[in-house]
Amino acid sequence: MARRRLVLGGFSVVAFFLAWEVLLSLVRWDPFFMTKPSLIAKAVQEQILGGRLWHDMTVSAQAFVVGFGLAVLVGIPVGLVMGWRRRAEWALDPLLTALYASPLIALAPLLIITAGVGIAAKALLVFLLAVFPFIFNTYAGVRCTDPLLVNVVRSFGGTERDLYTKVILPGVVPYIVAAARLAIGRGLVGILVGEFYAASEGLGFAISRFGDTYRLPEMFAGILVLAVVAVGLTSAVRRLEAVVAPWRTGQR
Amino acid sequence: MNRERYAWATASLLLPLLVWEALPRLLPLPRGARLFFATPSEIAVALVGLLRGGELQQHFTVSALEFLIGLGLSVAVGLPLGVLLGRVRWLDDLFDPFVTALNATPRIVWLPLLMLWFGIGVWSKVMIVFLGAVFPLLVNTYEGVRNADPVLVNVVRSFGGSEWQVARMVVLPGALPYVVAGLRLAIGRAILGVVVGEFFGASRGLGYMIAAAASSYRADVMFAGVLVLMALSLALTFSVKAVEARLTRWRPDAAESF
Numbered sequence: 319m320a321r322r323r324l325v326l327g328g329f330s331v332v333a334f335f336l337a338w339e340v341l342l343s344l345v346r347w348d349p350f351f352m353t354k355p356s357l358i359a360k361a362v363q364e365q366i367l368g369g370r371l372w373h374d375m376t377v378s379a380q381a382f383v384v385g386f387g388l389a390v391l392v393g394i395p396v397g398l399v400m401g402w403r404r405r406a407e408w409a410l411d412p413l414l415t416a417l418y419a420s421p422l423i424a425l426a427p428l429l430i431i432t433a434g435v436g437i438a439a440k441a442l443l444v445f446l447l448a449v450f451p452f453i454f455n456t457y458a459g460v461r462c463t464d465p466l467l468v469n470v471v472r473s474f475g476g477t478e479r480d481l482y483t484k485v486i487l488p489g490v491v492p493y494i495v496a497a498a499r500l501a502i503g504r505g506l507v508g509i510l511v512g513e514f515y516a517a518s519e520g521l522g523f524a525i526s527r528f529g530d531t532y533r534l535p536e537m538f539a540g541i542l543v544l545a546v547v548a549v550g551l552t553s554a555v556r557r558l559e560a561v562v563a564p565w566r567t568g569q570r
Numbered sequence: 571m572n573r574e575r576y577a578w579a580t581a582s583l584l585l586p587l588l589v590w591e592a593l594p595r596l597l598p599l600p601r602g603a604r605l606f607f608a609t610p611s612e613i614a615v616a617l618v619g620l621l622r623g624g625e626l627q628q629h630f631t632v633s634a635l636e637f638l639i640g641l642g643l644s645v646a647v648g649l650p651l652g653v654l655l656g657r658v659r660w661l662d663d664l665f666d667p668f669v670t671a672l673n674a675t676p677r678i679v680w681l682p683l684l685m686l687w688f689g690i691g692v693w694s695k696v697m698i699v700f701l702g703a704v705f706p707l708l709v710n711t712y713e714g715v716r717n718a719d720p721v722l723v724n725v726v727r728s729f730g731g732s733e734w735q736v737a738r739m740v741v742l743p744g745a746l747p748y749v750v751a752g753l754r755l756a757i758g759r760a761i762l763g764v765v766v767g768e769f770f771g772a773s774r775g776l777g778y779m780i781a782a783a784a785s786s787y788r789a790d791v792m793f794a795g796v797l798v799l800m801a802l803s804l805a806l807t808f809s810v811k812a813v814e815a816r817l818t819r820w821r822p823d824a825a826e827s828f
Contacts, residue, residue, distance in 0.1 A: 326663035334668075351686060408578035413586075419807045420763045420800035424777070427769065427784030428792060432606045458683060460662075506676045511766050514681065515781075522679075529682025545675040552674040 353534040361535035378509050378521040381437045385444025386505050393452025401460025430516050431500040440512035447508045459493030470527035492562045499555045610789035632774040633764050636692055640699025641760045648704040652711025677701040678766055685771055695767035702759035710752025714745030747817045754810040754823035762801050
C-alpha cells in the first residue's frame with residue numbers, strides 16, 4: 319500500500335515536470351513571465367556551484383536560529399508557569415491569546431525601521447511569531463499532567479523541583495515537539511517577510527530581487543531551495559514527534 | 571474565585587497600556603526614539619482622524635474585498651478537492667507530494683512571482699490569500715473525510731445506499747467540525763496574505779496603510795492600522811471558534827491544536 323503511494327506520487331511529480339518542459343518546448347513563451355524546468359535546474363546548479371545562494375541561506379539561517387532559539391527559551395518557561403500557577407494563567411491567558419490570534423506580522427515594518435535591516439529585526443520577527451506555539455503547547459501539556467503522578471511525588475515527600483523534573487517536564491516534551499513544527503512554519507514566514515521588506519542579503523531577499531529583475535529560473539531556484547529546507551525541517555520534526563509521542567502521529 | 575480571575579485578566583490587559591502611556595511622560599525619550607513611538611492616546615486620536623477622513627474605510631474596503639474573494643476561492647477549491655482526495659485513493663496518491671510540499675513551504679514565498687503574473691493590483695493579493703487559505707481547508711477536509719466512521723459507512727451501504735448517500739449522510743456531517751477548524755486556520759492565513767501582499771507594491775489597503783505610515787515615521791497611524799487588523803482578526807477568529815465549540819460539543823475535552 320505504501321509502495322503504491324510512493325510509485326504513484328513519484329510518477330505524478332515526474333509527469334508534472336515533464337509536461338511543463340514539453341509544453342514550453344512546443345509553445346512560444348515570454349521569458350519574463352515563464353520558465354522551464356530545464357532552465358531552473360541549470361540555475362540551481364549554477365547557484366550551488368558558484369552563486370550567492372549559499373551565502374544568502376546562511377544569512378537567513380542565522381536570523382532564523384537566533385529568533386527560534388529565543389522563542390524556545392522564552393516560550394517554554396512562560397508556558398510552564400502558566401500551566402502550573404493559577405494566577406499566572408489568569409493574568410497571562412487573555413493577553414497572550416489575543417496576541418496569538420492577531421496578525422503580528424503587521425508589526426514587521428515597525429520592527430525593521432526601528433531595528434534596522436540586519437539580523438536583529440528578522441530574529442525579533444521570527445521570535446514574535448514562533449514564541450506563541452511554544453507557550454500555548456507547553457501550557458496545554460502541563461494542563462494534561464496526570465494528577466495521580468503529581469500526588470505520588472508529593473506523597474513520597476518530593477519537592478516542587480522534583481515535580482518539575484520528574485513529572486511535568488517529561489510529560490510536556492511531546493507537546494513541545496508539536497509546537498516546534500508549528501513554529502518552524504511561522505518562523506519561515508517571519509524570515510521571508512522581513513527579507514522581502516528590506517534586506518541586502520538572505521534567501522527571501524534573493525527571491526524577491528530575482529523576481530524584480532525578471533530572472534525567473536533563479537527565482538524558482540530560490541523557491542525550490544526554500545521548499546526543500548521547509549519540507550526537510552518539517553519532516554525531521556515529524557519523525558522526532560513519532561519517536562517522543564508515537565500516539566500522535568496521525569495528526570497533522 | 572471567578573472574580574479574582576477577572577481581576578487578574580483586566581490588570582494584565584490594562585497595566586501594559588498604562589505603562590505605555592505613562593512612560594514617555596516620566597522618562598523623556600531621545601528624539602530618535604520618538605519617531606517610532608506613539609502612546610495609546612495618540613493612537614486613539616489617529617484612529618478617530620482616520621475614520622473621520624474616510625481614509626480607513628477606503629483601505630478597509632480594498633483589504634476586505636481581497637480577503638473575501640481569496641477566501642471564497644479557497645473554499646470553492648479546497649472543500650471539493652479535500653473530499654475527493656479523502657474518498658478516492660489513487661487521486662490521493664497522485665496529489666500527495668504536491669500537497670505535502672506546498673503545505674510545508676510558507677506560501678508567502680510565491681508573492682514575488684504572483685506580483686509578476688498578476689500585477690500590483692487586487693488580483694495578486696487575491697491569489698496569495700487563496701494560496702495561503704486553501705491548504706488548511708483542503709487538509710482539514712481531507713482528514714475529516716478520512717476519519718469517517720467505517721461502521722456508519724457500512725450501515726448505509728448495507729441498506730443499499732449509493733456513494734452519494736454515504737457522502738451526504740455520514741462523511742460530510744462527520745467532516746464538518748474539521749472543516750470549521752480548517753476555516754479558522756484559513757482565516758488567519760488569509761489575513762496574513764492580505765497584509766503581507768499589501769506591504770509590497772500596493773497603493774491601497776490596510777497593509778499598505780501600515781507600511782506607508784511606518785516608512786514616513788507616522789507611528790500613530792501605523793499602530794492604528796495594526797489595532798484595526800488585530801480587532802478584525804480577533805472578532806473573526808473567535809466567532810469561528812464559537813461555531814466550532816458548538817459543533818464539537820460531543821467531543822471529549824481535547825488539547826487544543828492550533
